[in-house]
Amino acid sequence: MLSMLLAVAAFSLMDASLKTLAPDYPPMQLAALRGLSSLPLITLWALVDGGPGQLLRVRWPLHILRGLLSIVMLATFAYALRTLPLAETYALFFVAPLLITAMAALVLHERVDWRGWTAIATGFCGTLIVLRPTGAGVLTLAGLAVLVSAAGYAVSAIAVRVLGRSDTTQAMVFWVLMMTSVFASALSFRDWTPIRDEHWRVLVVLGVTGAVGQYAITDAFRRAAASRIAPLEYTALIWGIILDRVLWNTLPDAITLTGAAVIVASGLYLLRRERVHSESEHP
Numbered sequence: 001m002l003s004m005l006l007a008v009a010a011f012s013l014m015d016a017s018l019k020t021l022a023p024d025y026p027p028m029q030l031a032a033l034r035g036l037s038s039l040p041l042i043t044l045w046a047l048v049d050g051g052p053g054q055l056l057r058v059r060w061p062l063h064i065l066r067g068l069l070s071i072v073m074l075a076t077f078a079y080a081l082r083t084l085p086l087a088e089t090y091a092l093f094f095v096a097p098l099l100i101t102a103m104a105a106l107v108l109h110e111r112v113d114w115r116g117w118t119a120i121a122t123g124f125c126g127t128l129i130v131l132r133p134t135g136a137g138v139l140t141l142a143g144l145a146v147l148v149s150a151a152g153y154a155v156s157a158i159a160v161r162v163l164g165r166s167d168t169t170q171a172m173v174f175w176v177l178m179m180t181s182v183f184a185s186a187l188s189f190r191d192w193t194p195i196r197d198e199h200w201r202v203l204v205v206l207g208v209t210g211a212v213g214q215y216a217i218t219d220a221f222r223r224a225a226a227s228r229i230a231p232l233e234y235t236a237l238i239w240g241i242i243l244d245r246v247l248w249n250t251l252p253d254a255i256t257l258t259g260a261a262v263i264v265a266s267g268l269y270l271l272r273r274e275r276v277h278s279e280s281e282h283p
Contacts, residue, residue, distance in 0.1 A: 003220035004229045010213030012086070012239035016247060017206040019081040021199060027082075028188035031074035035181030037207030038214060042177055045215075046170040054168045058175065062159050066172075067179025069159075071187070073152040074180065076145040083142045085250050086240035091130040091259070092146040094237070097230035098124055099154035104226040107158055112227045119266045123234045126262030129255060130237070157221050157230065164222035172218050234263040 018030055025033070046055060080089050101120055104110040156176075163172055195203070220229050237260050244250040252260070 001220070001224065001229055001232060003216045003223070004232045005235060007213045007217035007220055008233060008236045009239060010209045010216060012236055012243060014206055014209040014213055015077070015081065015086060015089075015240075016243045017202050017209065018078050019086060020202050020247075021206075022078055022082045024196065024199070025193050026188060026191050027075040027078040028071075028184055029192055030078040031071050032181060032184035032188050033203060034074055034206060034210055035070075035177045035179075035184060037203050038210035039174075039177045039181050041207060041211040042170075042173050042214070045211075046174045050168055050170050055171050055174055058167045058171050059163060062163050063167075063172070063175040064179065066156050066159050066163075066176045067183060069152040069156045070176050070180040071184050073149045073156070074184070076152075077149040080142040080145040080149070084146070085244050085248070087237060087244050087250075087252055087256060088130070089146055090236045090240040091127045091256075092143055093150045093153075094124065094127040094234060094263075095147060096150040096153050096157075097233050099151060100157050100230040101227040103154060103158050104161070104230075108161055108226065110225045110227045116227060119269050120231050122269075123231055123263050123266035126234070126259040126266065127237075129259030129262060157226055160218055160221040161226050169215065169218050169222055172222070173214050176218075177214065231266065234266065237263055 014034070018034065021030055021033070046052075077089070077093075080092075084092075098120060101112055101116070105112050160172060241252050241256070241260060244252070
């Protein structure tokens, strides 16, 4: 669960970097830059911790699936960030924990009791408060792009749970970034825009936070049941609100803050519930 919280924090900073770059580069190029900026760090880590052999003994079909999903997720998310604030984008993206929980129960046969479903539903109600009762934000191209990204993320998270039975964390992180870099670079080659001088620092932040986030989230889904840690994605809304205020001087209104409070409350309950559950299993 700590790995998941670290992943959410790192990815929030990564998303802020993507939002900074989004007005000046095509979405597919941003997907390529996300992979290329983090790949050197992850490659070095994989070679030092485990060696190159672990990168070849893998289940290729699932890695290819994750690579393709990563491109779709990043391109659609980057497209949405062009027009939507981070907080609103995250609010829409929060259908992902529900999808992951449902898929974990159906595909992986993970047990989700009524308390878990209640906490997840409560957190989702918080996102509906943020969206307003009409849910009009969904009915835009940017809103639909976020939902596509969330669906891809959910499928990828389930794939990590399956891969975790045989493949190392290093291999999973390396190959998703390698495939994202190669596929997205090939697709964006014709429309590639030269990197502006003032954006190299942003790319460094993108690379470091993306590498940390990718490791942490892979480690989290590999170690714990997807249905237990997916709801911690809700904490991203808090990061989104803070980053919107600091970087773009966008302050959420009272309704958004109310929804955020509901989301945080459900996340704290899940953290407490998981701690009690772990203590009962390991007295």
